[in-house]
Amino acid sequence: MELDAYLEHAADQVDRLIDRYFGAPVGELNRAAAHLLSAGGKRLRPALMMLSADAVRRSSSDELMPAALALELTHTFTLIHDDIMDRDSYRRGVPTVNHRWNEATAILAGDVLYSRAFSFIVGAIAPEAARLRAVGMLAITCDELCLGQHLDMTFASRDDVTDGEYLEMVEKKTGALYAASASIGAVLAGASEPQIEVLHRFGLACGVAFQIQDDLIDLLAPAGTSGKDRGSDIREGKSTLITITAREKGIDLSPYRHPLTEAECEDVIGLLADHGVIDEVRGRARGIVRDASALLKILPDSEEKRLLLALGEYFVARGA
Amino acid sequence: MELDAYLEHAADQVDRLIDRYFGAPVGELNRAAAHLLSAGGKRLRPALMMLSADAVRRSSSDELMPAALALELTHTFTLIHDDIMDRDSYRRGVPTVNHRWNEATAILAGDVLYSRAFSFIVGAIAPEAARLRAVGMLAITCDELCLGQHLDMTFASRDDVTDGEYLEMVEKKTGALYAASASIGAVLAGASEPQIEVLHRFGLACGVAFQIQDDLIDLLAPAGTSGKDRGSDIREGKSTLITITAREKGIDLSPYRHPLTEAECEDVIGLLADHGVIDEVRGRARGIVRDASALLKILPDSEEKRLLLALGEYFVARGA
Numbered sequence: 001m002e003l004d005a006y007l008e009h010a011a012d013q014v015d016r017l018i019d020r021y022f023g024a025p026v027g028e029l030n031r032a033a034a035h036l037l038s039a040g041g042k043r044l045r046p047a048l049m050m051l052s053a054d055a056v057r058r059s060s061s062d063e064l065m066p067a068a069l070a071l072e073l074t075h076t077f078t079l080i081h082d083d084i085m086d087r088d089s090y091r092r093g094v095p096t097v098n099h100r101w102n103e104a105t106a107i108l109a110g111d112v113l114y115s116r117a118f119s120f121i122v123g124a125i126a127p128e129a130a131r132l133r134a135v136g137m138l139a140i141t142c143d144e145l146c147l148g149q150h151l152d153m154t155f156a157s158r159d160d161v162t163d164g165e166y167l168e169m170v171e172k173k174t175g176a177l178y179a180a181s182a183s184i185g186a187v188l189a190g191a192s193e194p195q196i197e198v199l200h201r202f203g204l205a206c207g208v209a210f211q212i213q214d215d216l217i218d219l220l221a222p223a224g225t226s227g228k229d230r231g232s233d234i235r236e237g238k239s240t241l242i243t244i245t246a247r248e249k250g251i252d253l254s255p256y257r258h259p260l261t262e263a264e265c266e267d268v269i270g271l272l273a274d275h276g277v278i279d280e281v282r283g284r285a286r287g288i289v290r291d292a293s294a295l296l297k298i299l300p301d302s303e304e305k306r307l308l309l310a311l312g313e314y315f316v317a318r319g320a
Numbered sequence: 321m322e323l324d325a326y327l328e329h330a331a332d333q334v335d336r337l338i339d340r341y342f343g344a345p346v347g348e349l350n351r352a353a354a355h356l357l358s359a360g361g362k363r364l365r366p367a368l369m370m371l372s373a374d375a376v377r378r379s380s381s382d383e384l385m386p387a388a389l390a391l392e393l394t395h396t397f398t399l400i401h402d403d404i405m406d407r408d409s410y411r412r413g414v415p416t417v418n419h420r421w422n423e424a425t426a427i428l429a430g431d432v433l434y435s436r437a438f439s440f441i442v443g444a445i446a447p448e449a450a451r452l453r454a455v456g457m458l459a460i461t462c463d464e465l466c467l468g469q470h471l472d473m474t475f476a477s478r479d480d481v482t483d484g485e486y487l488e489m490v491e492k493k494t495g496a497l498y499a500a501s502a503s504i505g506a507v508l509a510g511a512s513e514p515q516i517e518v519l520h521r522f523g524l525a526c527g528v529a530f531q532i533q534d535d536l537i538d539l540l541a542p543a544g545t546s547g548k549d550r551g552s553d554i555r556e557g558k559s560t561l562i563t564i565t566a567r568e569k570g571i572d573l574s575p576y577r578h579p580l581t582e583a584e585c586e587d588v589i590g591l592l593a594d595h596g597v598i599d600e601v602r603g604r605a606r607g608i609v610r611d612a613s614a615l616l617k618i619l620p621d622s623e624e625k626r627l628l629l630a631l632g633e634y635f636v637a638r639g640a
Contacts, residue, residue, distance in 0.1 A: 029470040081431065085424035104405035104473060107427060108466045111401065114431070115466070118438060118459035128448040135455050139438035146428045146435070150349040153424060 001303070003310040010047035010068075017069045021116075032101050032109040033116075037076045039092040045071040045181040048206065048311065052185035052199045055296075055304040060189040063125035067134060067188055070120040071181045073113045074138065078145050078177075080110040085153065114142070126188040134184045141180040148173025161239040163248070170211045171204060178207030198295040202312065205292030210315045212285040215240040216278070217319040219269060223262060231260045234268055241284065245277045285316045321623070323630040330367035330388075337389045341436075352421050352429040353436075357396045359412040365391040365501040368526065368631065372505035372519045375616075375624040380509040383445035387454060387508055390440040391501045393433045394458065398465050398497075400430040405473065434462070446508040454504045461500040468493025481559040483568070490531045491524060498527030518615040522632065525612030530635045532605040535560040536598070537639045539589060543582060551580045554588055561604065565597045605636045 001009075022034035046068035050061035061068070082088075083096040084106050090096060098106040121134050151169040155161050182203030186196045215233060219242060223230045233240050237257045246253055256268050272278050289312040299305050321329075342354035366388035370381035381388070402408075403416040404426050410416060418426040441454050471489040475481050502523030506516045535553060539562060543550045553560050557577045566573055576588050592598050609632040619625050 027467070027470075028474070029467055081427050084427060103423075105470070107401050107404060108470050110431075111434070112463055112466045114434065115459045115462035118455060119463070122452055122456040122459065128452050132442055132448050132452050132455070135438060135452070136442040139435045139442065142435035143432055143439070146432045147347070147349055150347075150425065150428050154348070 001307070003307055003314055006051075006307050007042065007044070007047055007311075010050055011041075011043040013050075013065060014043040014046045014068060014072055017065055018072070021069070028101075029105065029108055029112060032097050032105045033112040035094070035097055035100065035109070036080055036092065037073070037113070039094045041072070041076075041092060043072055044210075044311075045075055045177055048178060048203060048308075049181040049185035051304050051308045051311065052182040052203070053189035055299050055302055055308055056186050056189040056191040056195055056199075058302065058304075061185070064185065064188050065124075066120040067124040067126075067184060070117040070124075070138065071177065071184070073117040073120065074142065074145075075177060077110045077113040077117065078142075078149070080106055080113070082149060084110075085149070121184075124188055127190075130188050130190065133187050137180055137184055137187065141176045144172045144176040148176065155239045158239070159237070159247075161244060163241060163244050166239055166241055166244055167208065170208050174211040175204040175207035178210065179204035182206075194298055198298055201295055202292045202308070205288045206312055206315050209285040209289045209312070212241050212281060212288075213316055213318060215242050216282060216285075219265070219272075220278070221319050223265075230262075231256070231265045231268065235260055241281050242272065242277060245280055246272055246275070249275050249277060251275055251277070282316075289313065289316050321627070323627055323634055326371075326627050327362065327364070327367055327631075330370055331361075331363040333370075333385060334363040334366045334388060334392055337385055338392070341389070348421075349425065349428055349432065352417050352425045353432040355414070355417055355420065355429070356400060356412065357393070357433070359414045361392070361396075361412060363392055364530075364631075365395055365497060368498060368523060368628075369501040369505035371624050371628045371631065372502040372523070373509035375619050375622055375628055376506050376509040376511040376515055376519075378622070378624075381505070384505065384508050385444075386440040387444040387446075387504060390437040390444075390458065391497065391504070393437040393440065394462065394465075395497060397430045397433040397437065398469070400426055400433070402469060404430075405469070441504075444508055447510075450508050450510065453507050457500055457504055457507065461496045464492045464496040468496065475559045478559070479557070479567075481564060483561060483564050486559055486561055486564055487528065490528050494531040495524040495527035498530065499524035502526075514618055518618055521615055522612045522628070525608045526632055526635050529605040529609045529632070532561050532601060532608075533636055533638060535562050536602060536605075539585070539592075540598070541639050543585075550582075551576075551585045551588065555580055561601050562592065562597060565601055566592055566595070569595050569597060571595055571597070602636075609633065609636050 018037055022037055025031045025034040049068045049071055053061040053064050079091065080097050083091060084098045084103055088096050089099040097109050117138065118135060121138055122131060124131055148169055152173055155169065179200045183196050183200035186199040218233050219231055233243065234253055234256050235258060243253060251271060256264060293309050293312050296305060296308060338357055342357055345351045345354040369388045369391055373381040373384050399411065400417050403411060404418045404423050408416050409419040417429050437458065438455060441458055442451060444451055468489055472493055475489065499520045503516050503520035506519040538553050539551055541550065553563065554573055554576050555578060563573060571591060576584060613629050613632050616625060616628060
């Protein structure tokens with residue numbers, strides 16, 4: 001199976017579960033909790049969990065679908081709370097929960113999804129010790145997600161963020177949940193400790209590379225294809241690996257801190273490309289995935305291992 | 321041991337754990353998460369958990385202290401998020417997290433404590449199956465707490481809330497976590513199913529009675545002793561068992577929807593007392609605790625069972 005087809009298949013399975021458990025919400029709070037979840041999404045964290053589980057023990061993911069759903073619920077919970085903090089109004093083509101309802105309802109809707117995540121992890125079909133460990137892993141991960149989001153907010157008021165600080169933030173904000181997805185899949189499928197360890201590191205690398213690629217897409221993707229307005233990070237003076245690398249190379253991006261025309265976007269891309277910023281950032285994302293992919297050699301060869309490696313590649317190839 | 325001494329001893333144990341794990345927070349988010357937790361509190365939910373565990377199996381609570389802490393963390397997480405929704409500025413004599421920091425930090429601080437609650441439940445010393453069940457119980461409870469808070473908010477815009485609706489809201493918003501405290505203590509201590517069931521019902525009753533008593537204290541406690549300004553529920557036209565019972569008896573409280581002088585407070589108390597509202601509400605709280613206390617007869621006689629019964633009495637006798 002090609003990766004595209006696998007991702008579609010995995011998303012279908014997750015969407016079916018979402019439809020079963022959140023498709024007919026009763027009461028306003030449950031409707032608010034189901035809103036963003038039912039608005040679609042690529043379901044990449046569940047897919048990574050399923051592939052990791054199946055790479056460890058063939059076909060084990062069928063019994064672990066509640067845990068796959070738990071990871072999507074956790075992701076959605078953080079999106080709902082992040083949208084409140086960022087005062088965002090739209091996501092995935094629908095109004096955010098804070099916009100369609102209000103802040104209070106959005107806080108509670110996030111909390112509800114987070115609670116259900118733990119209920120679903122408990123409901124996976126796996127030995128008690130493995131499920132208990134998965135619960136602990138999810139709890140620690142959420143702690144990290146919060147720290148990552150908080151770091152990200154503090155960066156907004158700074159113009160001296162280093163690439164080390166940026167990568168630490170991304171590891172927590174985005175990497176941690178991918179790491180948990182891969183390693184929880186491994187734990188529930190009965191993996192050995194070394195297998196759990198490498199899948200954790202692989203997931204972390206995928207998450208970090210995913211975020212760096214997102215930053216590249218923000219700048220490079222043709223207008224209207226990324227879902228955000230092009231060059232928004234540059235316009236807002238946001239710290240990303242691109243802007244940090246540019247600063248370290250002595251490039252002054254401050255003239256571009258205003259709404260950018262297409263021509264200005266092309267200018268700034270040209271400037272960054274000429275100084276090797278884009279190649280360097282792209283190279284780092286690819287290096288992170290390549291190094292982590294090499295670790296997977298301890299897994300037995302299988303269709304799922306091949307798809308895991310393809311997923312890593314996909315994370316640094318998509319949209320740019 | 322008298323109940324007072326026991327509660328002090330239990331709070332000391334919980335405070336020691338809070339000091340160990342949250343006493344030297346690193347970073348701004350951890351400081352915000354520790355803030356309200358370290359500001360004191362009666363630690364009644366941990367005390368109920370400890371007594372329930374010890375009533376099932378003597379001295380078992382020593383091994384379950386991480387779970388006792390988890391219940392206090394869950395309680396504090398809901399307080400932090402509720403304070404954002406209610407735009408409250410002070411609690412327990414200190415600024416709320418949303419007031420001292422900001423809303424975004426308060427959302428994350430609540431989420432962090434909630435994550436840690438699950439970590440600590442996992443960390444209790446008890447069989448894996450029992451801990452896993454406790455995790456599931458805590459997750460379902462948080463779901464209910466959110467529904468209860470949401471119901472409470474919707475009541476603010478209604479003047480036709482029935483006593484049945486009010487009690488359903490209180491069961492979720494306040495009762496559920498007391499029910500979880502008692503039953504999680506029982507589960508972790510290795511209780512039989514009937515023991516778990518009656519302790520759950522006893523905890524639920526305690527929580528509901530606690531809230532009704534809070535409403536009585538809001539009105540009846542001498543100015544300056546309850547921590548809130550006296551008669552605030554009447555002033556705000558809030559639905560409580562007192563105002564609902566008054567409405568059902570045809571008493572019009574709308575003339576009192578403004579800041580109340582002490583004399584006006586005495587007037588409204590006299591009015592409600594004359595119509596038997598206060599006796600009726602107090603009688604319901606006591607009846608709820610009495611009925612639930614009777615269920616505890618299936619527990620073996622012990623010092624802890626005696627203290628559990630005293631705790632139920634305390635909930636309906638305190639401050640009024």
